[in-house]
Amino acid sequence: MKTIVNLVSVVVLLWLAVLAWALWHIPLTDSGLQTLALAELPNSGVEHAVTAVLLNYRAYDTLLEVVVLLAAVLGARAAGWPVALPLNADRGPLLPGVASVLLPLLLLSAVYLLWLGKHEAGGSFQSGALLGAAGILALLSAQPGDWPVRAWTVRVGLVIGFSIFLLVGVLVIPFSGTFLAYPFGTATELILLIEIVLAFSIGLALLLLFAGQGSVIDPP
Amino acid sequence: MSTVAIYLLTGGLLFVIGLHGLIVRRSLLRKILALNIMDSGVFMVLLSLAARSDPPDPVPQAMVLTGIVVAVSATALALVLLVIAPSRYTDEHDPNA
Amino acid sequence: MTFGGVLLLLILLSSLVPGVLIFFVAEQRRRLRTVLNMSGAVIKLLLVVVLLEGVREGLFFQLSFNVLPGLAFVLHADALSILFIALSAVLWLVTTIYAIGYLENSPNRSRFFGFFSLCVFTTTGIALAGNLFTFLIFYELLTLATYPLVVHRGTAPSLRAGRQYLIYTLGGGVALLIGVVGLNLLAGSQPFTPGGYLGVLAGQHDTELKILFVLMILGFGVKSALVPLHGWLPQAMVAPAPVSALLHAVAVVKAGAFGIVRLVQDVFGTGLLIYLDLLLVVLLLASVTIVYGSLRALMQTDIKRRLAFSTVSQVSYITLGVTLAGPIGFIGGLAHLVHQGLMKITLFFCAGNFAETLGVHRIDQLNGIGRRMPWTMAAFTVGALGMIGLPPMAGFISKWYLAQGALEVGQQWVIGVLILSSLLNMMYFLPVLYRAWFKPPMEQWPQERLKTRWETHLSLLLPPLFTALLALLAGLLAGMSTSPLAWAELITLRNYAL
């Protein structure tokens, strides 16, 4: 067994040398797309370049990305959900206390991040992550008993993100001629709508990945 | 040796360290960790590409954002499968596996 | 899609459709299966008669479509294909009757008759193939259609025989595939033309042509049981009697021989082969097979294995006739294709009867069987004498023409081979006849089945008598215009454009 490890290390080191040498050869001048991306910024509907790339120039990538997250949740469900969170364990005094302070703060900053995305670094993924964290905190500190919401709404929440994105992409075709091309002047509003729905779906997906159970999402 | 080149090389180094860990380590959890190290390695390469120009190039940054979400989903799925897999399959008990 | 094309399609469908339908017939629906079988056979026979008249008048029958740009799937009926189709149509009808009687209460009959019809479908396809590509498609399909029949009983020996059969035929198929692809690269996919279409390449690609010819002879030699490649035929005797009768006396071996005829006459052309001096090699190979087959037949104690080795040697008469490269030899070879089919199927039917009614499998058990089953033994005798080549019989005619062909081309030693093989035939058939007619029978037959009014079931008795009669007529009335010999002359007339 030892020899294999050494052999692998030698090969990997060789690989490192080749990789380093190749990385060394990457031209350090910016032959990137940023000049074009920044030039197109005015008619992309947002001021921040990364959000423009994520939700306008390469919106199709983001759509696929959300589908990947959905696939992970469907995967967790198909594999039989990880060990269920003990919903009825007693929580002790500390967690609920902290939660009552932290939860509003988390929700507030999630919404702020969402709004920030228009002209600063932020957007649906960052706020989705915060929402997911808030969900887990709420779940851990909540009083024992089942989820407050019915399974159907959980499913809608999960699917709404990528469905709205997809439907917007399809419904704009008659107006702008191609898939996912926002008609002139409506880019900002559409992007905002998509950001909100995405944030909600991503938060829910992350929550389900952590604490999902059959009873939560499957129909009775 | 501008700072961009340094980050590029460290990105490559992280990738290779992760690769070594993935191949050598037998325990599945450590393999997943190794994969995450490789992820961060590639993202560092991408970000250093973005940093080559003064207003940093937004396209690699968007690629990194997307890459992070994909990496999170893949790792989450791997961990879910790991937790569900009957324990006699995953050799967690062996620390140096 | 001319009327001719439709007719060809109908002939093919007349055995494909019943075959596919029979697969779905429930096992116990005996009458429905028989109706399907018989209607398919009769319709096919009628269509073949229509086709025969059409070709005699020189009408054009062709059906072709492109499988790849520049590569066509062509069905074409010429005089040569009629010879083979007529033989298989008649014998399929007779063998179906025989098989229905033979497999009276055995399992998996629907599966058997399904594959049986598919097998005849592929044989017809081989006969009608218009170019090498189509020929290859049906030639390989024949392996797939016959394998389930060889392993029909599912016993360990039949599975082993099936495995060996596959190894030989798939191996041969590979050689043939490379050959056909190579020729397609050299000369494109051209239809079969009398006298061959490769003559023009004589100068440039000699070595490639030689390699490709050897590969294709290997491919065809497997099924026509040329010496080194004949191993599967005696093993396949484990199959039920109708299978060994139709397949190993008519369909499969003849397909191989027919392939060699097409290859030598309609692809390479005898002229080119003489220029490449390959013709003599095949002639020698055929002669060696003739003698070797007869020698091995002499040493067999089991009836069907002796007949199998006799088939190995008799089929090579056809190859001999073709590679003599003379019109008369060609006539002899083609006539023998029909004559040997008729005689050999009679012998296999009779062997099947002996096994089915009296449980007789070995030659020494045949003592005095003439008294117990006189009619079957009479048919056997007609077949055996035909094989030996007694003057009025069909066998004599083809051997006579082969000898004439040898003289015409100046290969005198071939006559020696013919005489030697006739002698050997006598040595392994006459003792059987003597034992059957003149020796007292054993006190008790191995497994005597119920005593019917006739010596055995009618459906087992009539087919051999019918085919024996056909063999006799083919010999006596060779001069008539509808005899196989006359048709062989017609083919040669058109082929050599004398």
Add this chain to the structure above:
Amino acid sequence: MDLSLHPHWAVWCIVVPLLASGLAVLVPRWGKTVGVVGALLTLLAVGGATLHLLAHGPQRIEIGGWGAPLGIQLQLTGPALMMLWMTALVSVPITLYACDYFVTRSQQLRFWPLWLLLWATMNMLYLSADLFNLYITLELISLVAVVLVALAGPKAIRAAIRYLLMNLLGSLCFLLAVALMYGAYGMLDIKMLAEQVEATPLTGLALALMSIGLLLKSALFPLHIWLPPAHAGAPAPVSAVLSALVVKASFYLMLLLWLTLYSSLVTHGLTTLIGVLGIGAILWGSVQALRAARLKQLVAYSTVAQLGYIGLAITLIDVAAWQPVLTFMIAHACAKGAMFLAAGNFQRAAGHDRMALISTALRALPVSVFAFALAGVSLIGLPPSGGFLAKWLLLSAALDSGRWLIALALVGSGLLTALYIFRVLERAMRPGANLQPVGRVSPLMEWSAFGLGLLAILLGFAGVGITQIVAEWPV
């Protein structure tokens, strides 16, 4: 306002299954109907795309309306359309098969959304013309495929994990290669990149990384370790789609990149290396298939061998480019799909798939045996099947360019395949007691397998269509 549907057929091929998958998640009770209707609509979309391609030639859809370097492009070319057809032709029968295969409600509930998602993702991959977008589709295919394997319950989870880890490694190599290409040329669109690429060492490393990543995902020999346990352990329709379609997506992608992006770099040495790996795969796969103790293992190892056959076909891309490889991929997809469905039927009926006792199940299901036989004929490459057509094209290319070893390997692999195919068919002929069925095999399950097998045979006569589409619009 332009309401005409026709310029966006490629988009419908992606959107329809994706929306159907969302609907299946939303309303699990309708899972089966959404699955079947989604399958038929997608088939319609692919048909529409074909008509559009025949009428207007290859099409490049600029998603989001942005130009090539900035936005993402979809490309509808001849080979892409052929792969769309391959996915559709195999997926419809599998969809029908899955309707009756999954009996428990919870399995139905989990299978349908993932199945439609997998189909959508494969269509996305074939249509995408952007490197980073291809990375995401490759990742998505792996995730969904892994999960479908895990559907078979706890015993398949370990195989699923190994499958996932190997595929993630492959995706990461691919991503690093995309990063290097972006670093060197500053753009992600394949067509524009193809015009800029020169044979620098950086591009060479990117080619190597991409090829290793894709070979890992398409399980070409020595990187095939994860395939047999995953494909044998998965439920029948899943292993059918994994073997028939998923492994081919990465092979197609590698070919696409080699022929367009790296055409100057792909030296003869590289293709012969793949050819040698191919021969290794054929030998290894066939030997393992002959020794396999279980039927699904046998079919899984047969996949490893047939992937080696594709490796052989790759060595001829400089002589014969797309057509033989594509014909073989489609023929193999139908044949392998039919074979796994038939194997699923035998396992469902007998309760096990051990080769020693399989003959009772084989005798009880004649239609499935026929499906297995038809698929076997196409795999061996006997006429008149699609496999034969592919073998004919490859053999012509090999003999024409004087590569005897490749010709010999092509022909030899057919014989090796015949050995293990007839090892199964022979057991169908053995007499013996009748089967006491453990599970119910509905006629739909048998006839969908038979339909797929028949498709593999009928492809033998579709050569003209494939040639016309592929030859006229290669890229």
